[in-house]
Amino acid sequence: MRDKSCVDCHMPVAVPPHAPQAAGAAGGPGRPRHRHTFLGSHDAAFVASALRIEITPTGADSVANVGVGHALPLATVKTLIITMSALNDSGNTLDSRRIEIGHKDPISPGDAWTGQAPVPDGTAELRVAITYPFADFQPASQHMTIATRSQKIRLARK
Ligand code: HEC
Known part of the structure; x- marks a missing residue:
């Protein structure tokens, strides 16, 4: 890199x-x-190609900076938003957790952010979605999802 x-x-x-x-x-x-x-970050496919999203069956998620040659995000006005969701068999969201990554604590090249998704009873699928607003003041209704990854899981019954 x-x-x-x-x-x-x-x-x-x-x-x-x-x-x-x-x-x-x-x-x-x-x-x-x-x-x-x-x-640049206005091009969703360009940004998505630089990230690697991983989901484990226990809900340990990671987002790695594999193709940004510098800190992500770089600009002071930008925040990378990671939303981890647990869905049931019918695709309804049971729970979700939202993480914001700002320029003060960015993901360095080659590094990864890791976090734990909620995995309530009845979870059939885990999903990670990333949005990258062009600036902090962009209204949430205009945020576009630039990358998603999901994985079906089968939890052992207790
Ligand atoms: C290995 C690939 C790579 C290299 C090398 C690289 N960049 Fe980037 N850069 C990216 C990607 C991918 C993005 C989009 C993600 C983002 O916004 O951080 C980006 C975003 C940016 C942005 C937009 C930031 C924003 O918030 O919109 C600027 C400006 C930028 N880079 C400048 C540079 C400069 C200057 C250099 C050389 C010193 C450089 N980049 C080197 C991949 C790279």
């Missing part, structure tokens, strides 16, 4: 028809051309 530059992640290499730089071009011949889009 450390060997990647800002440009590698944020300005992906252009796919053909752009040819590599010609001989004599600035930066030298054969250098790949990068797109000038700056991929």
Whole structure:
């Protein structure tokens, strides 16, 4: 990860028809051309591709920063929201827990946040959903879920 530059992640290499730089071009011949889009947290798929969500059958959940080259979140106005839910057989939410990760206590590259989901009696499925509002002042009704992962579980009867 450390060997990647800002440009590698944020300005992906252009796919053909752009040819590599010609001989004599600035930066030298054969250098790949990068797109000038700056991929960022406005692009849900870009952020989702940088996170790895894991759920264990006992509800130990983790969200790892596997592809953000720096702290997540980076900006002071941003908060990553993790919602862990327990669902019953019919898909109804029995209980949920919401965690906010701000820039003061971010997830460093290669690190993971871990937490315990509620697992009440009757839980058939555990779900982790992540929303990443563009800023703290964005109304909750406009928050978009950027990644979810769920897992069916079968609890041993006591
Ligand atoms: C390994 C890939 C990677 C590298 C290297 C990387 N970034 Fe990022 N960056 C990301 C991802 C993924 C996001 C989206 C998640 C987020 O907002 O934190 C992001 C988000 C950002 C944002 C938006 C933050 C926001 O809150 O909207 C900025 C600005 C940024 N990066 C700047 C940089 C700069 C400058 C460098 C070089 C010093 C850099 N990045 C290196 C992957 C990378």
